[in-house]
Amino acid sequence: MELTKFEDLNCSDDIKRAVKDMGFEELTPIQQMSIPLIMEGRDIVGQAQTGTGKTASFGIPILDKVDPNNKNTQALILCPTRELALQVSEEIAKLGKYKHGIKTTPIYGGQSIDRQINTLKRGVQIVIGTPGRVIDHINRKTLKIKDLDMLILDEADEMLNMGFREDIETILESVEHERQTLLFSATMPKAILEIINKYQKKPEILKVLHKELTTPNVEQLYIEVKEQDKLEVLTRLIDVYNPKLSIIFCNTKKKVDDVTDLVQSRGYSVDKIHGDMKQSVRSNVISKFKKGDIEILVATDVAARGLDIDDVAIVFNYDMPSHEEYYVHRIGRTGRAGKSGTAFTLVTPRDYYLLKSVMNYTKKKINRHPIPSISDIESVKTQSFINKLKSTIGEGNLAKYINILDNMLETEDFQSIEVAAALLKMELELPEKDLLDPVNMKNAPNVRDRGSNKRRDDGNMVRMFINIGKNKQLQPGDVVKSIASETSMSGSNIGHIDIYENYTFVDIPQQYADEVIDIMHKGMIKGNKINIERAQAKRGGVNKSRPRRTNR
């Protein structure tokens, strides 16, 4: 019989009761695949899309296997961030609330170590922590892992990146007997799969198979912007879509600081989180965001993985993430547990090649979305004002205000429609002029999808985009030579050429455009160094040497 309902699961009734309290009825696919195998004692690698219940996939079997009569730590779950350690600990505590005698605790940096030592002394069977603080406790002998039966790496690919690998090996070396090791993540780059044998014995690799790596619950859109227009575009999107909660991801801590200040100065309810902030402040921000006291969270990738916050309706990539996996995790903060969400990525001409490689990686097309116009914002704001007006009129009790208005119209030389319009102006604060109107953007570099035949018309010249990859010392002459040698066009037909670090724009006469698109589709402009496909294929996968922890 196919296992789909929690009531059919071969685990204790205490857990089933807790699962019911949490509102779960059916197991998610990754839970169906992994829970029985983990209960059997198998090592597994579990890969499933963001927001599909990986935490309970390991949480339930851990709770079922831990012996309440043994006070020693039997299961250790490692998470890449403090907030995630806390959240996983809370979810497991909820799942285990009827299992008496089982203690769970999070241990992470930035929190009083003495308090953690006291808690650990009293005996905690399930410890959830960040690697640094866990090692610290192991060294102090305040966390004894001699009875450890299960080690779980949540966000395994991140944990096995260089920054954490040493810590994990230290932990593994301090467990002398046989143990069960479980790895979970939404992304599992090949390079990680190649090293898992070092950590696991005959692991079962479980993948919930989908065509796409990202969750179908998230609508993915990108918007072409110039760097200096990002803030304006962002706030327009917020005004038009008016998300209950949203997260804005930036690539650096400095940018998070700056964007937070700017968004705040425009009157939005916003706060931030990044790795340079004090832990007490970080925790406070997250809890306010969860309660809805803050509507917009600006964050580095410290908030990209694992965080499960209800009602995040939109994720904004203010900066294009520099690694494909981060795109997947960032946008996975919305569209969780069957809910739907939207992800907007702001793409400058410099980022265009990254957008392409993200689409390659996720096997999912990201559609272009226009910059919301002032009239879009006007209609949204006006509609919401009319709704408010309707309900206020519906509520009645207007006598007091009608009196004020009557007096005013008698003493001042106003028309009532004028008064209404002035009130509307004060409430809506609509801008007079659209600074991002295409008319005003004539000089903006235009990024076009080379495959989609969308081109900028400029007289009878069209501007085309060529991704040349990194490290190419390309000269305009090379581009001219390559294109001329592959098409019927002569070099002198080629117009203006802009060469940037990794991409090039070339103006080409309209009549030759299809020929150029054609040779691009074949993957290369031969006879020279421009090899589009190869340049793109170089990206992707895990770069083992990249230091990830420094820049959050």
Ligand SMILES: Nc1ncnc2c1ncn2[C@@H]1O[C@H](COP(=O)(O)OP(=O)(O)OP(=O)(O)O)[C@@H](O)[C@H]1O
């Ligand atoms: N069987 C289920 N039915 C309904 N909701 C569930 C079920 N299992 C888990 N959930 C809920 O779904 C949400 C997402 O779960 P979880 O955080 O474990 O996702 P995840 O797969 O770990 O995602 P990520 O890759 O982002 O870490 C949580 O709020 C969790 O409580």
Ligand SMILES: [Mg+2]
């Ligand atoms: Mg998770």
